[in-house]
Each structure stands twice: as C-alpha cells, then as structure tokens.
C-alpha cells in the first residue's frame with residue numbers, strides 16, 4: 476500500500492469541448508491539482524478567456540476535488556494586465572513560435588521578451604517555458620539552454636520553469652542557477668528515441684520534445700528517483716484523437732493521464748525509491764511555487780489492472796498493458 480498526499484501534475488493539457496469532458500476527470504480523480512497549459516486554439520491569452528476556460532474545467536471535473544492552476548499564453552502583456560491576472564494564474568507560459576502543438580503566435584524573437592520578463596520578476600509571477608529551438612530535432616533543447624542561463628542570470632528573482640526536460644544537459648543547468656526549476660514527464664523517464672522510431676514507428680509515443688538517448692533518460696531517472704529538490708513531476712499528458720496520431724503527419728503528444736500514478740509507483744518501486752515519490756509528485760512543487768493544494772489522499776495498492784485500449788477516441792500510453800499498481804482509494 477502506498478499513500479500519496481495531494482499529488483500534483485505540474486504540466487497538463489486538458490483541451491476543450493468533448494475532449495475536455497473525456498480527459499479532465501481522469502486527472503481530477505488522481506491529482507489534487509494540475510498546471511493547465513494555455514495552448515488552445517486560439518490560445519488562453521486574456522483573463523476573460525482564462526476564466527471561461529477554468530470554469531469549463533471545474534464543471535468537467537465534478538465531483539472530484541481538483542484545483543486547476545491556470546497559465547496565460549506568453550504575450551508582451553502590460554503591467555496592468557499582469558497585475559489583474561496575477562491572482563488567477565500560477566504563471567505565464569512561453570512558447571517559441573511554432574515549436575510544438577498549437578504554439579503558432581508564440582514568441583518569434585526571444586531577444587525581445589526581456590521587458591516582459593522584468594515585469595514578471597517584479598510581480599513575482601513564474602515563467603514556464605517550452606524550451607526548444609528550431610534546429611535539428613535532437614538538438615533543440617540543448618540549443619535553447621543558453622536562453623535559460625541568460626534569463627536566470629539577468630532576472631535572479633524570476634522563477635523559471637524548464638518544462639518537460641529531456642536531456643542530461645538541462646538537468647545539469649538546474650544546479651547552476653537557484654531560480655531555475657524543471658518538470659519531467661513519466662514517458663521521458665521510461666522511453667528513448669528507440670521506442671519511438673527504432674522499430675515500427677510508434678505514433679502514440681511521438682511528442683515534443685522528442686525522447687532522447689539512453690544516457691539522457693538515465694540522468695533524468697536518477698534525478699527523479701533521488702528527487703532533485705527543483706525537479707517536479709509534470710506529465711505533459713497531451714491527448715490527440717486517434718485520427719490525428721495514426722496519420723501521415725502525426726500530431727505531437729503522449730496521453731498518459733490514466734496511467735500516471737500506477738506507472739510512477741511501479742517505476743519507483745523497481746528502483747527501491749518509493750519513499751521519494753511523495754516529494755517528486757507533490758512536495759517539491761508545493762515548495763517551488765508556494766502552493767497549498769486541497770487535501771487529498773490517494774492510495775495505491777499492488778493490484779494488477781489492464782489499461783484500456785481507448786478513452787473516447789484517444790489511445791493512452793501503455794494501452795492494453797497490465798500494470799502492477801492501481802489506485803484503490805481517494806479521500
């Protein structure tokens with residue numbers, strides 16, 4: 476038996492409409508809260524849109540106790556806009572233009588964001604970043620690291636979260652600047668590029684940033700298992716309908732929401748690190764963001780269950796596989 480207090484998913488895509496209705500309850504059952512990504516079409520870039528979206532999420536998760544921690548899509552907002560939004564958001568999410576799903580209209584010139592970063596620093600609003608360049612696909616995260624380093628230095632009181640890191644290099648950067656934090660996904664602790672493209676092409680494992688080399692995975696896993704104090708769990712669960720995944724031109728995103736806590740329990744158990752899971756899935760995030768999540772105890776037991784092949788028209792990670800752990804009680 477394993478009990479987790481207020482697990483948090485610090486990077487989550489819930490979408491809108493029918494998809495929201497299918498996926499939101501899955502996260503809301505298992506987690507006390509989640510950081511909700513703003514890359515809708517059009518993006519969540521005003522307080523009005525954000526409020527409407529939060530209300531749609533709250534309606535979709537009834538009766539679960541679940542706090543959506545909202546983010547605004549990065550724009551060159553003025554001070555008044557950020558001050559008004561501050562009580563309603565956990566941070567502002569920066570996407571370089573076109574680097575990932577629904578990121579068009581993101582930042583096209585990273586040299587021109589600094590006035591906004593200065594405002595975020597002054598107002599105490601964290602900056603969350605999809606940190607990839609437009610370079611060669613395996614080098615994109617590495618090529619972005621100098622921007623993180625530069626901003627961390629230039630804005631020492633700004634909390635900068637490197638979202639879904641996939642490389643040993645990004646992890647190393649964490650130790651250089653105390654105002655950097657990072658999220659890591661479940662799938663990047665488990666798979667490498669070989670799982671995506673080394674055999675038959677696996678569209679349901681295709682995501683941005685793409686899974687990297689075995690040594691990157693090993694470094695990420697080691698940091699998660701010993702729970703690096705500035706590393707948080709963020710699933711980046713990113714559902715797409717099956718016709719967008721099993722297609723010429725496969726959409727990027729892995730849908731892990733239904734399997735996260737059982738698979739994390741299994742992974743941490745296999746590495747004799749179950750005692751570290753609480754810090755990784757909750758305590759670190761609470762400390763880094765200064766969060767007080769709703770109380771929620773999630774109990775898992777070592778009982779086998781089979782992952783469904785589909786949730787609506789979305790194929791989950793580990794579809795059809797039998798997992799060793801399952802959630803047995805939520806209080």
Ligand SMILES: NC(=O)N[C@@H](CC(=O)O)C(=O)O
Nearest residue numbers: 488575576682683713727728
């Ligand atoms: N990770 C992904 O591959 N896709 C995400 C966007 C993102 O987080 O970059 C999505 O919204 O589908």
Ligand SMILES: [Zn+2]
Nearest residue numbers: 575605638683
């Ligand atoms: Zn991203």
Ligand SMILES: [Zn+2]
Nearest residue numbers: 486512711713
């Ligand atoms: Zn994401």
